[in-house]
Amino acid sequence: MCGICGVYNSRSREPVSQELIEGMTGLISHRGPDDSGLYLEREIGLGFARLSIIDLSGGHQPMSNETGDVWVVFNGEIWNYKGLRRELIEKGHQFRTSSDTETIVHAYEEYGVDCVARLHGMFGFAIWDAPRRPLLLARDRAGKKPLYYSRVDGGIVFASEIKSLLLHPRVKRQADLQALADFLSVRYVPGPATLFANIYKVLPGHWLLCENETLREECYWDFTFGKTERRPVEEYIQGIRQHIQRAVEERMMADVPLGAMLSGGVDSSIITGIMSQLTNQPVKTFSVGFDVPNFNELPYARLVAQHFGTEHHELVVKCSDLTEYWPLLTWHRDEPVSEPSDLGVYLISKLARQHVKVVLSGEGGDELFAGYPKYLYCRNLRHNAG
Numbered sequence: 192m193c194g195i196c197g198v199y200n201s202r203s204r205e206p207v208s209q210e211l212i213e214g215m216t217g218l219i220s221h222r223g224p225d226d227s228g229l230y231l232e233r234e235i236g237l238g239f240a241r242l243s244i245i246d247l248s249g250g251h252q253p254m255s256n257e258t259g260d261v262w263v264v265f266n267g268e269i270w271n272y273k274g275l276r277r278e279l280i281e282k283g284h285q286f287r288t289s290s291d292t293e294t295i296v297h298a299y300e301e302y303g304v305d306c307v308a309r310l311h312g313m314f315g316f317a318i319w320d321a322p323r324r325p326l327l328l329a330r331d332r333a334g335k336k337p338l339y340y341s342r343v344d345g346g347i348v349f350a351s352e353i354k355s356l357l358l359h360p361r362v363k364r365q366a367d368l369q370a371l372a373d374f375l376s377v378r379y380v381p382g383p384a385t386l387f388a389n390i391y392k393v394l395p396g397h398w399l400l401c402e403n404e405t406l407r408e409e410c411y412w413d414f415t416f417g418k419t420e421r422r423p424v425e426e427y428i429q430g431i432r433q434h435i436q437r438a439v440e441e442r443m444m445a446d447v448p449l450g451a452m453l454s455g456g457v458d459s460s461i462i463t464g465i466m467s468q469l470t471n472q473p474v475k476t477f478s479v480g481f482d483v484p485n486f487n488e489l490p491y492a493r494l495v496a497q498h499f500g501t502e503h504h505e506l507v508v509k510c511s512d513l514t515e516y517w518p519l520l521t522w523h524r525d526e527p528v529s530e531p532s533d534l535g536v537y538l539i540s541k542l543a544r545q546h547v548k549v550v551l552s553g554e555g556g557d558e559l560f561a562g563y564p565k566y567l568y569c570r571n572l573r574h575n576a577g
Contacts, residue, residue, distance in 0.1 A: 195349075196355045198346070315336040382395075436465055454488055454492055504543070
């Protein structure tokens with residue numbers, strides 16, 4: 192992951208402080224320890240902290256087009272960037288790097304805000320169009336990459352994490368009481384709200400355009416469910432297999448070592464198996480266990496690792512670790528820790544970082560395939576009510 196931030200004083204036209212952008216970038220430097228950069232032009236300032244994954248030598252940000260009048264800061268990956276790159280070159284665009292970041296710049300030049308809908312990937316980015324003076328913020332379809340913002344004196348402040356916004360002297364540290372009530376009820380804050388008043392999330396599948404002191408929001412993508420068709424079970428199995436295979440292959444696109452989080456469950460085991468088919472080297476796998484036997488899944492992970500011949504690494508989390516790491520986890524989340532599993536994910540990520548730079552995981556599989564018991568309860572409730 193990378194970190195982005197910025198300030199646009201669209202109403203006051205006050206010059207943005209370099210010290211402020213450097214400070215905001217520094218607060219999210221843990222997201223991108225490999226490189227950093229900033230861009231300042233009167234009322235606009237952009238900051239970037241990089242974790243280099245693609246085009247290690249040529250992906251410095253903020254990045255511009257060849258004429259230096261369209262700039263981007265980008266966190267994430269664009270999986271269809273090679274196809275878009277070929278399309279844009281055919282239209283006359285000139286590329287200076289092999290990074291997916293530069294594809295966003297030229298796609299914006301060609302298609303304007305409609306470029307966002309052409310991107311297949313996970314992202315949060317900001318584009319500054321110097322000749323026309325709008326600032327575009329965009330977030331990927333599922334909201335995998337975070338992006339927050341606050342309105343300040345008719346302008347806008349944005350960042351990958353809330354703590355970066357709070358460095359701005361005009362962003363107040365004030366609680367949103369309705370958001371707090373929601374958090375205590377359902378353990379998360381429904382978007383676009385956050386626990387801080389006047390700090391908001393850019394919603395998944397949305398973009399924001401700050402121009403002429405106004406902020407325009409548009410949904411460029413949402414889930415749609417067409418007419419249900421009954422097909423042979425084998426056809427569904429083949430379709431799911433193809434989609435998962437393609438998804439894993441896309442996410443293995445990197446110029447750095449890769450690995451996989453392995454719990455021994457269905458989702459992570461499938462991903463590990465597909466990765467093993469797509470590489471000639473043993474996949475590096477990482478598993479976390481707990482010192483409470485009823486919650487320890489390491490034996491299942493070992494079985495999968497042995498089956499696929501992975502280079503396996505394990506970590507056991509103790510109950511006492513939760514007390515030690517709770518303040519740090521809260522700082523990273525910018526809100527109270529609602530999921531105890533965060534501790535295991537954090538510690539196994541630290542272990543994985545000693546061996547690889549990117550890991551694939553089965554996160555989200557339960558939501559897509561109704562893996563939690565609560566989904567069965569909801570179905571039964573609807574059935575009984577009907």
